[in-house]
Amino acid sequence: MTPVPGAPATEIRKTTCYMCACRCGIRVHLRDGEVRYIDGNPDHPLNRGVICAKGSSGIMKQYSPARLTRPLRRKEGSARGDGEYEPISWDEALSMLEERLRAIRATDPKRFALFTGRDQMQALTGLFARQFGTPNYAAHGGFCSVNMAAGMIYTIGGSFWEFGGPDLERSRLFVMIGTAEDHHSNPLKIEIAKFKRAGGRFVSINPVRTGYSAIADEWVPIRPGTDGALLLALIHEIIATGLYDRDFLVRYSNAGQLVHGDDAGEASGLFAVDASSPEGDAMYPQNKLWWDRLTDRAVPTHAPDADPYLLGEFTLPGGKRVKPAFQLLEERVRPYAPEWAAAITGIPAATIRRLAHEMGITARDQKIELPIAWTDSWGVEHSTVTGNPVSFHAMRGLAAHSNGFHTIRALAILMSLLGTIDRPGGFRHRAPFPRAIPPAAKPPKGPEAVKPDTPLGALALGWPAAPEDLSVDGDGKPLRLDKGFSWEYPLSVHGLMHNVITNAWRGDPYPIDTLLFFMANMAWNSSMNTVEVRRMLNDRDEQGRYRIPFVVVSDTFQSEMAGFADLILPDTTYLERHDVMSMLDRPISEFDGPVDSVRMPVLPPKGECRPFQEVLIELAGRLGLPAFVRPDGARKYRDYPDFIVNYETEPGSGIGFLAGWRGKGGEKFMHGEPNPRQWEMYAANNCVYHHALPPSYCYMRNWNQGYLEWTQRVRMRRHSQPILIQLYSEVLQKFRLAAQGRRPGRTPPEHLKDRIATYFDPLPFYYAPLEAQATDSERFPLAAITQRPMAMYHSWDSQNAWLRQIHAHNHLYVNPATARAQGIADGAWMWVESPWGKVRCMARYSEAVEPGTVWTWNAVGKAAGAWRLDANANESHRGFLLNHLITDELPWRGTRISNSDPVTGQAGWYDVHVRIRPAAAGEPAESWPQFAAVPPLPGTAEALPALQSYVAGTRKGKA
Amino acid sequence: MNPAFSVIFLTTLTGAGQGLFLALFAATLAAPGRVPAGFAVAASAVSVVLLVLGLIASFFHLGRPERAWRSAARWRTSWLSREVIALPAFTAAVFVYGAAKWQGFEPAAAWIGAAASVLCVALFVCTGMIYACIRFLQEWATPLTVVNYVLLGSASGTMLAAALAAYLVPDLAPGYADAATVITLAALATRALSLVRNARLRPKSTTQTAIGIKHPSIRQISPGFTGSSFNTREFFHHRTREFLRAIKWIFLVLAFPLPLVLLWTGSILAIPAAIAFAFAVQYVGLLAERWFFFAQANHPQNLYYALTG
Amino acid sequence: MTQLALVIDLNVCVGCQACVTSCKEWNTSGQAGGLADLNPYGADPTGTFFNRVQTFEVGEFPNTQTVHFPKSCLHCEDPPCVPVCPTGASYKRAEDGIVLVDYDKCIGCKYCSWACPYGVREVENERKVMTKCTLCVDRIYDESLPPSDRRPACVMACPTSARLFGDIHDPESEVSRAIRDHAGYALMPEWGTHPSNHYLPRRRTDAHHHDDQLVRADNPLHIEGRQPKPPFKDPALDDVTSW
Numbered sequence A: 001m002t003p004v005p006g007a008p009a010t011e012i013r014k015t016t017c018y019m020c021a022c023r024c025g026i027r028v029h030l031r032d033g034e035v036r037y038i039d040g041n042p043d044h045p046l047n048r049g050v051i052c053a054k055g056s057s058g059i060m061k062q063y064s065p066a067r068l069t070r071p072l073r074r075k076e077g078s079a080r081g082d083g084e085y086e087p088i089s090w091d092e093a094l095s096m097l098e099e100r101l102r103a104i105r106a107t108d109p110k111r112f113a114l115f116t117g118r119d120q121m122q123a124l125t126g127l128f129a130r131q132f133g134t135p136n137y138a139a140h141g142g143f144c145s146v147n148m149a150a151g152m153i154y155t156i157g158g159s160f161w162e163f164g165g166p167d168l169e170r171s172r173l174f175v176m177i178g179t180a181e182d183h184h185s186n187p188l189k190i191e192i193a194k195f196k197r198a199g200g201r202f203v204s205i206n207p208v209r210t211g212y213s214a215i216a217d218e219w220v221p222i223r224p225g226t227d228g229a230l231l232l233a234l235i236h237e238i239i240a241t242g243l244y245d246r247d248f249l250v251r252y253s254n255a256g257q258l259v260h261g262d263d264a265g266e267a268s269g270l271f272a273v274d275a276s277s278p279e280g281d282a283m284y285p286q287n288k289l290w291w292d293r294l295t296d297r298a299v300p301t302h303a304p305d306a307d308p309y310l311l312g313e314f315t316l317p318g319g320k321r322v323k324p325a326f327q328l329l330e331e332r333v334r335p336y337a338p339e340w341a342a343a344i345t346g347i348p349a350a351t352i353r354r355l356a357h358e359m360g361i362t363a364r365d366q367k368i369e370l371p372i373a374w375t376d377s378w379g380v381e382h383s384t385v386t387g388n389p390v391s392f393h394a395m396r397g398l399a400a401h402s403n404g405f406h407t408i409r410a411l412a413i414l415m416s417l418l419g420t421i422d423r424p425g426g427f428r429h430r431a432p433f434p435r436a437i438p439p440a441a442k443p444p445k446g447p448e449a450v451k452p453d454t455p456l457g458a459l460a461l462g463w464p465a466a467p468e469d470l471s472v473d474g475d476g477k478p479l480r481l482d483k484g485f486s487w488e489y490p491l492s493v494h495g496l497m498h499n500v501i502t503n504a505w506r507g508d509p510y511p512i513d514t515l516l517f518f519m520a521n522m523a524w525n526s527s528m529n530t531v532e533v534r535r536m537l538n539d540r541d542e543q544g545r546y547r548i549p550f551v552v553v554s555d556t557f558q559s560e561m562a563g564f565a566d567l568i569l570p571d572t573t574y575l576e577r578h579d580v581m582s583m584l585d586r587p588i589s590e591f592d593g594p595v596d597s598v599r600m601p602v603l604p605p606k607g608e609c610r611p612f613q614e615v616l617i618e619l620a621g622r623l624g625l626p627a628f629v630r631p632d633g634a635r636k637y638r639d640y641p642d643f644i645v646n647y648e649t650e651p652g653s654g655i656g657f658l659a660g661w662r663g664k665g666g667e668k669f670m671h672g673e674p675n676p677r678q679w680e681m682y683a684a685n686n687c688v689y690h691h692a693l694p695p696s697y698c699y700m701r702n703w704n705q706g707y708l709e710w711t712q713r714v715r716m717r718r719h720s721q722p723i724l725i726q727l728y729s730e731v732l733q734k735f736r737l738a739a740q741g742r743r744p745g746r747t748p749p750e751h752l753k754d755r756i757a758t759y760f761d762p763l764p765f766y767y768a769p770l771e772a773q774a775t776d777s778e779r780f781p782l783a784a785i786t787q788r789p790m791a792m793y794h795s796w797d798s799q800n801a802w803l804r805q806i807h808a809h810n811h812l813y814v815n816p817a818t819a820r821a822q823g824i825a826d827g828a829w830m831w832v833e834s835p836w837g838k839v840r841c842m843a844r845y846s847e848a849v850e851p852g853t854v855w856t857w858n859a860v861g862k863a864a865g866a867w868r869l870d871a872n873a874n875e876s877h878r879g880f881l882l883n884h885l886i887t888d889e890l891p892w893r894g895t896r897i898s899n900s901d902p903v904t905g906q907a908g909w910y911d912v913h914v915r916i917r918p919a920a921a922g923e924p925a926e927s928w929p930q931f932a933a934v935p936p937l938p939g940t941a942e943a944l945p946a947l948q949s950y951v952a953g954t955r956k957g958k959a
Numbered sequence B: 001m002n003p004a005f006s007v008i009f010l011t012t013l014t015g016a017g018q019g020l021f022l023a024l025f026a027a028t029l030a031a032p033g034r035v036p037a038g039f040a041v042a043a044s045a046v047s048v049v050l051l052v053l054g055l056i057a058s059f060f061h062l063g064r065p066e067r068a069w070r071s072a073a074r075w076r077t078s079w080l081s082r083e084v085i086a087l088p089a090f091t092a093a094v095f096v097y098g099a100a101k102w103q104g105f106e107p108a109a110a111w112i113g114a115a116a117s118v119l120c121v122a123l124f125v126c127t128g129m130i131y132a133c134i135r136f137l138q139e140w141a142t143p144l145t146v147v148n149y150v151l152l153g154s155a156s157g158t159m160l161a162a163a164l165a166a167y168l169v170p171d172l173a174p175g176y177a178d179a180a181t182v183i184t185l186a187a188l189a190t191r192a193l194s195l196v197r198n199a200r201l202r203p204k205s206t207t208q209t210a211i212g213i214k215h216p217s218i219r220q221i222s223p224g225f226t227g228s229s230f231n232t233r234e235f236f237h238h239r240t241r242e243f244l245r246a247i248k249w250i251f252l253v254l255a256f257p258l259p260l261v262l263l264w265t266g267s268i269l270a271i272p273a274a275i276a277f278a279f280a281v282q283y284v285g286l287l288a289e290r291w292f293f294f295a296q297a298n299h300p301q302n303l304y305y306a307l308t309g
Numbered sequence C: 001m002t003q004l005a006l007v008i009d010l011n012v013c014v015g016c017q018a019c020v021t022s023c024k025e026w027n028t029s030g031q032a033g034g035l036a037d038l039n040p041y042g043a044d045p046t047g048t049f050f051n052r053v054q055t056f057e058v059g060e061f062p063n064t065q066t067v068h069f070p071k072s073c074l075h076c077e078d079p080p081c082v083p084v085c086p087t088g089a090s091y092k093r094a095e096d097g098i099v100l101v102d103y104d105k106c107i108g109c110k111y112c113s114w115a116c117p118y119g120v121r122e123v124e125n126e127r128k129v130m131t132k133c134t135l136c137v138d139r140i141y142d143e144s145l146p147p148s149d150r151r152p153a154c155v156m157a158c159p160t161s162a163r164l165f166g167d168i169h170d171p172e173s174e175v176s177r178a179i180r181d182h183a184g185y186a187l188m189p190e191w192g193t194h195p196s197n198h199y200l201p202r203r204r205t206d207a208h209h210h211d212d213q214l215v216r217a218d219n220p221l222h223i224e225g226r227q228p229k230p231p232f233k234d235p236a237l238d239d240v241t242s243w
């Protein structure tokens, strides 16, 4: 058979998908200039030819009627949210922005805030903010999964997410916790399937059984927000039965390191050091002590022939009492017996015990020995690499709770006890991880960092190691609009985007001028308490001036947020632009080495759309931001591709956005001079640069001398010191000491002292999420959560004609027993109320949800008229948004505090408790709340088709 | 199944047309000489009109009516194809029969009539078999489907013949009234039988066999889309059980006792309009009967779309 | 004789719907297309798809299984949809057993869909002819594609490789082996349609440990002098023997 007779032949262009953050390689097949189809690139290391439901629907994204095609200015006199706009030229738009930003930069740069949603170009947006001189920059990470990043990076120097993952090829037992889809979705699916086929055992811990959990061999339903209790009980059981990997802990973690008792003044709870041995890098001192079992005295850690006690209490020669970190851990988990956890989690104690035994026994008795020689950081040569084939994966089910940081620390510790860190069959890092604990970059330290017309000295985001690294002034007041790196959320390493609108509206900590959102739907699904946020965006002071003076939005579609902008910058689609998945930001590395990739335009931009990258570079040039102009003030980079090729982090550093084909002729990698033909070389190589490392550099990388020295040579890291697993976190203890007034230097403001002292516990502990603590569980007995549908990406697929047929509206899934007790019938309309809001929605009975939980698919519900859907589309009339029930702030000691993790500022999306009741007989069969329909924005499609039959390369079906 | 009005009209109209012809031809056999040519011509004409209306209705069922001619191709395997041949053939035969009667081509007319009768029976069987041959539509997969179809069509045709006779050849009316009564009662009997049978049916297919999982408790939680699809539109009537039950009683009343009462009232009191009304009522009853016939048939495919049902 | 078919492994299908939209995408611009969508941006959007992934729940909490169940035409060996077709538009190819519709012949009478127990045929919304899975007949023989691409779009897309494609009459094919080794089964066997597509059931891996694995000589607690021991005061043989 041949393709459609008479149809022109197709042409194939390779690029990188961006229907989600997974970043699969795709082949775009074009016929007569239109997309014939898109399939996975079989030569791409990430997805190896497969593609997902979203990626396969790229055509409908590309030709969506919701595309914005012209820069738009809000009409004089119309209110934000009304959707009244007039088209303007790019030149007008840019001049308007330039003028405004120039004035802000010359006076108080922090009055400009740039926040970006689900983007993948934080290296560029971050650089722009830094060069502009504003600390008010962050991406979605803070409301996404910063607990996952921080909890694990502060413990093992790497994390899940795109930084590392389970080695399912060699694993025998795989435990997945609180994951529905995740960023690495295609690779994860490929691996889970292979793992199952190879007879591996898959356990899923989740209140809900969908997607991945559906094919688990065992489903362990858990009450939301209680995983910390489960994990601590598992640790308890594993320590009590001696199922931990002692050898691994001794050498590769701080388990044996001696910690001062309470009698050591400002060193209390800190590691005892040996002043006489070399410290190494002062940021990461290496001169800790062990108590040697053989000689029964303190010795420097990793002293040859020494073997430390992990348990016990000892007295240092000076008389100070010390205990190994492991002993402190053991004491911590002693009360956390399975029976204790059973009452909290709803999981029978016997199950917890069985799981602990299964993990420990599998790790110990099914060891893998690979004949790979390597040398550890202390010079010991090993002829094999050992693996304990138990692996874990966890995501927002742990992260998106306000106790997530400690829960995730507990998970990282459990993984470490089992000896599974960067070992075959366990957890494996992806470059540039592992990083030092914590990584070296630090946020601006105080108001002096922000000066008119001056770039910040460093990036706006970083990794505090001690109170000195916080972004606060002398009184402890936050420097950042979102209060990131303040005493409220000291380790908010990704910022707190979810606080931005509320804080800007309230002028707390200070009012701002211009708020620029890129790729973030803050007026809808990316805000908690959405109704209020929409009000704040539109709120004016007594003089009738907007409380948030100027809002700029870059979007590709008519999202809910677009309607609240004063200025809309129409972006391109992923098929129309250059992009990089950079080592400076979020590369797509594999276990066996660094990988970065690019996106190449395969279609011309629609209408007047312009890539936001180009807009930033143009603006940076106009504003004369130093990194973007020559000494004479002339614009340095022609356009974004030129910038990517020629930008170096510092003049001559040889480090740029892309790691592949550097050097004059493309002969270097990781660092090297700019290569003018770099884009071509990526294009000729599937848009990917994959640097596969020799097997001896692929494991044990926290302590792998060869690997660490290699990272130093290629400038991935500054030094090559080993990265010891932090079972006991000294960083946290330093904050606690400051709160206890036992440490010189910065101390928290009075009202935050006990908060810091409580939550900056150097060992993980369990507490109920803050929202649960603040809510009357008698009145609001059910936990309400959302999860990702595999066939939809947040809000942005509802413009997609094919995907929206799969999820045009959502139900609230309720266990039949729970629903019947309230008299709610399957499919019936019902009310869901939290202390903070209510929604009306449809019920769907499900036996696959824990009876104390109700859930729905995330972001399916829409505001009427948004996404260029008909005003009566199902999304707005039958669908609903759970966000209306979630509060962004909790009452706290007479004031409010963000509904976020007190350590990291992670948004507590899954921290909401509700009650349910049937809708009354006479009520409309429609979701609530409803919003007035927004008119189509100028530049979107004129009319919507009643019938659309897409056939590429014909005139049919073109929007 | 979701009843399609095109098919409901097709089957009831052609059924009546066929019944009418059979009644006419039977009368010419049973009472030769007592059937005036004029009556034969008129009855044939009415029959042809009904058959043509049925044919027209059938076009509304087709997505591509302009290609309808293609449907004669597979008469070896397809009852539908056979029907498509038999229906025009029979219509033509009735037309020729009427013409022959009109022209007074006598022995020829009788032979044509005989041939048309054979075609008529064939058409009945074809139409009935279209439904009866789908073996997993258990409500339909029974000889009763054909028998019912033949009897119902014959009843309504005979009823129509009675009405026509009442107006045109009152002499013939009582005989037709008797026949219509007998056939209607027979149809009631067999239709009732099929109702009883269907009420007792155990579906052979279950969700368990549909998805191949042997567990007593299986529920669909998503059919794979939130709106509708061809499969939810074509095979579900989206009506309540109560509505179905109501339709059943309506057809049981309208198709059987009520027309008989009207028929006998009309016959005894010699009111042709009452007999015509009896036919009309019965026809409406048969529309309801057809609707019910479709709606009651529970397609096994529905197991895959249980959530929309 | 060849009988091409899909074998769908329910053991690994996560219900991602990749096979659904990749099928739509391939086919709408292919020989089977276009596949129109009604009200694509309005209320109750509904389009023609050849493949749907449904979800079932089996059992009651907490012993619930969630089963994702992809379904397209099963290319029956004895397809009841074929003989009923009055035009011959529906046919089964002798050479590879694929059941197809000739869109130029089809009159859209829907009779074949009545005759299919599986609910996999859909009248296309615009052209009003019957459509269904073609097993990507316009890919799998297309010599302009590299051999590795001559597979159905849904099979290429499926991230879990839950969709196997091949000749079930060739006992050595991947699909035949999968059916044999993993108890592949057919849907609604009671109708004798002999579907060519098969499904592989869930397979559960359990863990078995022995109590003695909990306590071993190399228990690290022993090294610390903390190996669990019965308390000193517990009764022992010492207390009751006297030799």
Ligand SMILES: Nc1nc2c(c(=O)[nH]1)N[C@H]1C(S)=C(S)[C@@H](COP(=O)(O)OP(=O)(O)OC[C@H]3O[C@@H](n4cnc5c(=O)[nH]c(N)nc54)[C@H](O)[C@@H]3O)O[C@H]1N2
Binding pocket: A020, A021, A118, A144, A145, A177, A178, A179, A180, A181, A182, A183, A185, A205, A206, A207, A208, A222, A223, A224, A225, A226, A227, A394, A395, A396, A397, A398, A401, A785, A786, A787, A788, A789, A790, A791, A792, A793, A794, A910
């Ligand atoms: N298709 C698709 N893919 C996506 C996205 C998308 O929108 N669509 N979004 C992307 C983004 S931004 C992100 S952050 C990732 C997120 O990826 P995931 O973390 O996989 O996403 P969620 O859907 O938030 O999954 C949360 C899971 O945790 C469970 N859960 C909730 N609370 C608890 C709890 O207390 N304990 C346990 N054990 N489980 C719990 C929920 O039932 C759900 O299964 O996905 C990315 N990938």
Ligand SMILES: Nc1nc2c(c(=O)[nH]1)N[C@H]1C(S)=C(S)[C@@H](COP(=O)(O)OP(=O)(O)OC[C@H]3O[C@@H](n4cnc5c(=O)[nH]c(N)nc54)[C@H](O)[C@@H]3O)O[C@H]1N2
Binding pocket: A116, A117, A118, A119, A140, A143, A144, A145, A400, A518, A519, A520, A521, A522, A525, A526, A527, A554, A555, A556, A557, A558, A559, A560, A561, A571, A572, A573, A574, A612, A786, A787, A793, A794, A795, A796, A858, A859, A882, A883, A909
């Ligand atoms: N209830 C609840 N709420 C949640 C979550 C949850 O689990 N539950 N998850 C949270 C998480 S983890 C995240 S990451 C956020 C995600 O929240 P967001 O980052 O806000 O993601 P989207 O809703 O997809 O909105 C992104 C915007 O980007 C636009 N866009 C798409 N492509 C492009 C492009 O190429 N260029 C530009 N300029 N714009 C584009 C879209 O049109 C859309 O308006 O949601 C959060 N909200």
Ligand code: SF4
Binding pocket: A017, A018, A019, A020, A021, A022, A023, A024, A047, A050, A051, A052, A053, A054, A055, A056, A185, A186
């Ligand atoms: S997983 Fe994400 S990046 Fe990969 S194909 Fe799907 S949408 Fe595209």
Ligand code: SF4
Binding pocket: C072, C073, C074, C075, C076, C079, C080, C081, C082, C099, C115, C116, C117, C118, C119, C120, C121, C132, C193, C195
């Ligand atoms: S599954 Fe249905 S359409 Fe496909 S061959 Fe079998 S009977 Fe025919």
Ligand code: SF4
Binding pocket: C084, C085, C086, C087, C088, C089, C090, C101, C105, C106, C107, C108, C109, C110, C111, C112, C113, C129, C130
């Ligand atoms: S709809 Fe088309 S393929 Fe189906 S039976 Fe009718 S003519 Fe044949």
Ligand code: SF4
Binding pocket: C022, C023, C024, C026, C027, C050, C051, C072, C132, C133, C134, C135, C136, C137, C152, C153, C154, C155
């Ligand atoms: S084989 Fe082709 S036509 Fe059939 S379901 Fe798969 S993609 Fe669709």
Ligand code: SF4
Binding pocket: C008, C012, C013, C014, C015, C016, C017, C018, C019, C020, C053, C068, C070, C157, C158, C159, C160, C161, C162, C163
């Ligand atoms: S693509 Fe594969 S895993 Fe996804 S729904 Fe289809 S068969 Fe299942």
Ligand SMILES: [Mo]
Binding pocket: A140, A143, A144, A145
């Ligand atoms: Mo996220």
